[in-house]
Amino acid sequence: MMNVDLQQERASATIDSEDFAQWWAGGKTNLEQRRSLESQFFNDPQFDDVIPASCLSYKERYEHSVARGTQFLHKLRQWFSEKQGKNNVCDLNTLQEFRFLLSGPLGTGLFQQSFPLRLHFSMFVSTLLNQGTEEQQRKWLSRAWHMDGIIGTYAQTELGHGSYIRGLETRADYDAEHEEFILNTPNLTAYKWWPGGLGQTANMVVVLGQLYVGEKHCGLQSFLVRIRDEQTHEPILGVDVGDIGPKLGANCVNNGYLGFQNVRIPRDQMLMKNAQVTSDGKFIQSGQPLLLYGTMVFVRVITVRDVMFELLQAGTIATRYSAVRRQSPIEPGKPEPQILDHLTQQAKIFPQLARGVSYRLVADWLWQFYQNVMQTLEKKDSALASDSLAELHAVSCCLKAVATQEASEGIDILRKACGGHGYMASANFDSIYGLATAAYTYEGEYTVLLLQTARFLVRQYVDSLKRKILPGSVTYLRDVSRLVWGKDLVENCVRSLEIASLEQIRLAWQCQKEQRKRGLGVEQSNNLAGRQLVAAATAHAHAFLTRTTVRELRRIVSGLKPSVAGILTQLMELFVLDTFLRQAGQVLRWNSINGRQLRQVEQRFEQLLSKLRPNAVALVDGFDFHDRVLGSTLGAYDGRVYERLMAEARRNPLNQETVNSSFYSHLQPMMRGKL
Amino acid sequence: MMNVDLQQERASATIDSEDFAQWWAGGKTNLEQRRSLESQFFNDPQFDDVIPASCLSYKERYEHSVARGTQFLHKLRQWFSEKQGKNNVCDLNTLQEFRFLLSGPLGTGLFQQSFPLRLHFSMFVSTLLNQGTEEQQRKWLSRAWHMDGIIGTYAQTELGHGSYIRGLETRADYDAEHEEFILNTPNLTAYKWWPGGLGQTANMVVVLGQLYVGEKHCGLQSFLVRIRDEQTHEPILGVDVGDIGPKLGANCVNNGYLGFQNVRIPRDQMLMKNAQVTSDGKFIQSGQPLLLYGTMVFVRVITVRDVMFELLQAGTIATRYSAVRRQSPIEPGKPEPQILDHLTQQAKIFPQLARGVSYRLVADWLWQFYQNVMQTLEKKDSALASDSLAELHAVSCCLKAVATQEASEGIDILRKACGGHGYMASANFDSIYGLATAAYTYEGEYTVLLLQTARFLVRQYVDSLKRKILPGSVTYLRDVSRLVWGKDLVENCVRSLEIASLEQIRLAWQCQKEQRKRGLGVEQSNNLAGRQLVAAATAHAHAFLTRTTVRELRRIVSGLKPSVAGILTQLMELFVLDTFLRQAGQVLRWNSINGRQLRQVEQRFEQLLSKLRPNAVALVDGFDFHDRVLGSTLGAYDGRVYERLMAEARRNPLNQETVNSSFYSHLQPMMRGKL
Known part of the structure; x- marks a missing residue:
């Protein structure tokens, strides 16, 4: 049943929402495709909410978002690979398209506070593509794209270092004898802090750190580091990893912290498209920083x-x-x-x-x-x-x-x-x-x-x-004439x-x-x-x-x-x-x-x-937001605001028992003066 | 150990924080009293936090805030009655003083998102005092003040009615035969919505409703209604009550909803200081609405x-x-x-x-x-x-x-x-x-x-x-002289x-x-x-x-x-x-x-x-905020920002196991293509 006021509003409007929606979606075909995709997911009972997410504990929210996230990816990747046909290989365009699916309305509708597996595609795979050599891509890209034993994220920001990237402290020392890099977190402030999915989810990380070859500082480089065992998921020896805790929002991302103590990776796990370290310890800068x-x-x-x-x-x-x-x-x-x-x-x-x-x-x-x-x-x-x-x-x-x-x-x-x-x-x-x-x-x-x-x-x-x-966006800086207030208010x-x-x-x-x-x-x-x-x-x-x-x-x-x-x-x-x-x-x-x-x-x-x-x-x-995308008791298409507010309140686990246990343990003793 | 930058800041300041704190607190005695009271509570191990509150489920937060709230009130009321001596009766001044204790730094330090028992004092007892007759106060006030079998709250706002109070729909019909009022919630929008402590905590409520004596509408009146049984805490027959659910903040208040279906209360439970209904159903308006x-x-x-x-x-x-x-x-x-x-x-x-x-x-x-x-x-x-x-x-x-x-x-x-x-x-x-x-x-x-x-x-x-x-606050409206830009920038x-x-x-x-x-x-x-x-x-x-x-x-x-x-x-x-x-x-x-x-x-x-x-x-x-009052990893007096951020993260229940169960149930199957 539709709220009568909304019915009335729609009946008396002078514009056609459907016309608007088609333009907004970039055409009729786009609109239909999006609606069809959304209905496949939003009508799928496995994605129904049983308990309001905001009633869950932080740990429960994480577990719920992993469960749903894997189911979502499973279904979406099936759909996507059917759509791609045999072209389902990972290049920049494919990746971009897939990223938009994850962060667009579909992703929003299922994960109002995001989910831990998004960074794998939005940052980890894309960094492999952008910064890995062809050889490195052959080795890692297909596995990463298919999540074959790999869940990745990207670690740049540190506890003590954000905007000023050059200040990062994480350090990678090249050990020419073993052809390995040794990763270390020299201080508390050098701990990686914030990467999505890092806490309990990812088992590999692209880590931005200061490269040292001998005494020589060779700037910031990216390293591909396994942080959890592929089979057991236990943190690798020397890796200190966990979740950074609740935030103002985005509480299902599993943002993590990460510290290294003498963690070794083979030489070929520095991403070497733009800079290389040869086996004998020569550092070569070759790439285009512009890109x-x-x-x-x-x-x-x-x-x-x-x-x-x-x-x-x-x-x-x-x-x-x-x-x-x-x-x-x-x-x-x-x-x-x-x-x-x-x-x-x-x-x-x-x-x-x-x-x-x-x-x-x-x-x-x-x-x-x-x-x-x-x-x-x-x-x-x-x-x-x-x-x-x-x-x-x-x-x-x-x-x-x-x-x-x-x-x-x-x-x-x-x-x-x-x-x-x-x-x-x-x-x-x-x-x-x-x-x-x-x-x-x-x-x-x-x-x-x-x-x-x-x-x-x-x-x-x-x-x-x-x-x-002057460049196009600032040509107005050359036009120094004063304001003449004309008839065109917008222009004025x-x-x-x-x-x-x-x-x-x-x-x-x-x-x-x-x-x-x-x-x-x-x-x-x-x-x-x-x-x-x-x-x-x-x-x-x-x-x-x-x-x-x-x-x-x-x-x-x-x-x-x-x-x-x-x-x-x-x-x-x-x-x-x-x-x-x-x-x-x-x-x-x-x-x-x-x-x-x-x-x-x-x-x-x-x-x-x-x-x-x-x-x-x-x-x-x-604008054609699906009710699931809005995720709101106040904003649903049918306008049944009060019914939804009440229904949502009734689903709260706190309301499932008529008397809460704290009555017996605390309220009653207090009221009897026997606390 | 103190952060060195803060040490340096304090050493080089040209003002004395202690001087400022004394003025801010309204004198040295006030400052010392407040500090002494705070230390009695904040150093008491029963009020230590074990798990960060933001990691708990909504239900757990409620239970925690009831447990702590009763302990807090117990201790505070002991302290307060010792301070009052034999004058520990409830009048407006006493109540005011006690309310300030609950909502001031002490209350904030222990309950960063408030707690369900505050409304009992800030609204329930005060309404009895302001709107109850002397007889009603004799009957209820002392019991309420001592929480003897009574936990109360105040219910005005309804699901569909806020700012415009006259629009409230909750209805009380006088039944002259039984000398009772019959309370009803005629619509979903008439449900009471928001009162703090209403969900699972309060057993009595002052309810604002439209009084009808026969066909005659006698305006909004306040009624004292028992909603939960004093012994069992089960909702009274005809009472539909629960928690309205999580919010942007104040998540430990236990804001509730409340509906009535033919709930009867005796005539003397209308608060009759300003208006009365006689036993034979005469309505008399007598009070001063100004007060x-x-x-x-x-x-x-x-x-x-x-x-x-x-x-x-x-x-x-x-x-x-x-x-x-x-x-x-x-x-x-x-x-x-x-x-x-x-x-x-x-x-x-x-x-x-x-x-x-x-x-x-x-x-x-x-x-x-x-x-x-x-x-x-x-x-x-x-x-x-x-x-x-x-x-x-x-x-x-x-x-x-x-x-x-x-x-x-x-x-x-x-x-x-x-x-x-x-x-x-x-x-x-x-x-x-x-x-x-x-x-x-x-x-x-x-x-x-x-x-x-x-x-x-x-x-x-x-x-x-x-x-x-003109009244003092708007006398400037009579001074129509233009601005003269003088030497005094502030005055300008x-x-x-x-x-x-x-x-x-x-x-x-x-x-x-x-x-x-x-x-x-x-x-x-x-x-x-x-x-x-x-x-x-x-x-x-x-x-x-x-x-x-x-x-x-x-x-x-x-x-x-x-x-x-x-x-x-x-x-x-x-x-x-x-x-x-x-x-x-x-x-x-x-x-x-x-x-x-x-x-x-x-x-x-x-x-x-x-x-x-x-x-x-x-x-x-x-300003002399105790660390507990700030409740912040970033703001503590010692400035150990990074240590506190990390320590708080490590206390998160999610970080207590190296591998979360969702790895076995979801991540591993996904990575093996066997979801």
């Missing part, structure tokens, strides 16, 4: 898409709940309205939906840009490659930073917009937030990334003063964000110069200009996000069905106006905008909220 | 102090961790610096410390104001009482809303400032955030409260146009926040008027002016927080030791400048402030960060 670097960028590019997905999961839940929930009369004497009719509620929710759609357009653009740059790299024109990689790096750093920050913030706003019920684990905002906010830190911490982008921006700004040609807003960015970059550059004049070195000057540099990169990200959203939508809009085009245009406009209003401090600081103009933006913003209101439910239906 | 209203305000007043406490817990953890953690070289060739030396890190942490100190000063003021208003109420001058209650209501609503919002946001910033390790449950940010963000919603949801304040502000603004005398900032508030209130009022002119009713006009009204109340809160902080510090500063006065003055200034900069959009919109003036504020802001840097660790030491 390696590209792999780091890859994750940031993908992260923008991930958090978009998470933001819209949360947006779907909050929108549906707000159409079902009735609270606080607007008109006296009338029944309590759907809370979605409160303007303040619309102002919390709709900008998040608009932001998600913007991120989608930008992520598509970024993915294409990434592909182009990777092709350039393969052409081995090193100057061009290095330039375009620098731009890709700068763009992906600030987009990853700002998108993870704003998506997490958005998810939190959406949760709070659901009041007390949003606080329930069964609403699932906690898991969604946990994943999104983790991305704020991993693969490049927020502030560290923004400072990297800022360095690029200041360099480009200086180039612009020299009238050099984007332009004023660009001007704010330009001026903020200039200010950051001036701050650096001022510190230098005081006699400070480059680095200390950068440190003291840090706030302005971060502000510059943030301002650039906002200018870039709005400009790209507008441009990308204009590019594709003519190919869309009118109702899809219509709502996307409203969302694009809402995103731009919302960004402008939220950045009012920067915008007003660097542009001359009067009160009447500001009111104009605000009034249009509120008008857009009302325009979106009738289609809000149909829109989120169009 | 009742005062009790609701009380919780909001207290909440500002609670979130201040939580913000500074998080601030202490982040500060100490940032002094221990070394990362990312500032100067090339030098070792990685303490991350607290990065300006961007200081800019994340110090404003939160300043905010906490400001909240403390404001909370003290608010408490005093609350006491004054309560005294006025007792004088029964109803016009004066209603005016001052309206002001108290308006001030406490917006302060509660803004303080919970900004404290939660601050805690999240502080967590993220600790990078990946901040994400670990053992860092304890998750529990702290969970409690703070819950307060965003409970006892008055954020937006609902701001709209209440806004209504008051618009009324005051209209009064100011009529040149009426506060004044520009006040002007922004005034203008924003005016705009909200205009928006309401515009909608009215379009022919809309008052309520729909208010709805459509919602964004502006919320902005007005927020702007007022910022103006009020900064003005009150400055005034309150000036009031007390001459009585302080110079070094304490010095750092408080820096913190006060930082708080004001930070508020100004974070509200730049509003400030620049409504004031004419040029770029040079803005730079001046920014430069002073950064200067204050450097001034605070050498005393940061000494300052957080001065």
